[in-house]
Amino acid sequence: MAFLAELKVAGGGVGKLKSVPKEELRDRSHANTSLSGKDVLENEADRWKYFFNSGCEAWFTDIKEHTFRSTFVKLNREEASIIVDHWERRCRVVAAAESEGRNVDRELEELSSKAMEELEPLGKLLGKAIDEECAASAAGLAFVKLSTRSPKDSRKALAKAEVAYQQRLAAAPQEVREDDNERWKLLSEEVTRTGAVASGEEGLTLLLDSAR
DSSP: OHHHHHHHHHTGGGGGSSOOGGGGGGOOOSGGGGGGOOOOOOOOHHHHHHHHHHHHHHHHHHHHHGGGOOOOOOOOHHHHHHHHHHHHHHHHHHHHHHHHHHHOOHHHHHHHHHHHHHHHHHHHHHHHHHHHHHHTTTHHHHHHHHTTTTTOHHHHHHHHHHHHHHHHHHSSSSHHHHHHHHHHHHHHHHHHHHHHHHSSHHHHHHHHHOOO
16 A cells, blocks of 8 residues: 555645545545436337347348248247257357367257257248248258348258268369369358258258357
8 A cells, every 4th residue: 555655745644634625525436327318218119119120020021022032930939948048058068078078969969859849839830931932942942040140150061061062072173172262162052052951850950050
């Protein structure tokens, strides 16, 4: 507390510090509540409605004729909770396995199977929507998303893409194998292809395997 000693010396001793009358105190240590706003604004409900209605379901119909075909499947609160709980459990299992240096594949498959079973009604609805989209697709495949985000980070999809990429690269001409741009094109095509699904089970599997 050296600075206290310095203050004491500078002031000629604590006993000689100037006394300030109470009415002249200008203490600014407290929060200035006059600058704060109301806890609830008059249009709070409208603001919340505007924010949460900004998803694609609110504007998709306006651009429907100018974009890809899409079918929406309702996700209820209980199903959303199962998906979030599954991912949180998955993260804990992975973190524990990494710290212990053990293989985690079996545990992750068990978690996935449990979530798939709990989400069976959603899988059926999703499957019906995917069947409709696949029937209208020239490739017979469809992409799935939670809101506007697709499961591009699915490790299962990326693992399949890696295998397909290596097979195509091995069969490609030498000039392709030695060209960085050509290799990137091959990889991009396979990553896109493995992100497409043909059934509700495949779609749900990707969604449960994605942090997005």
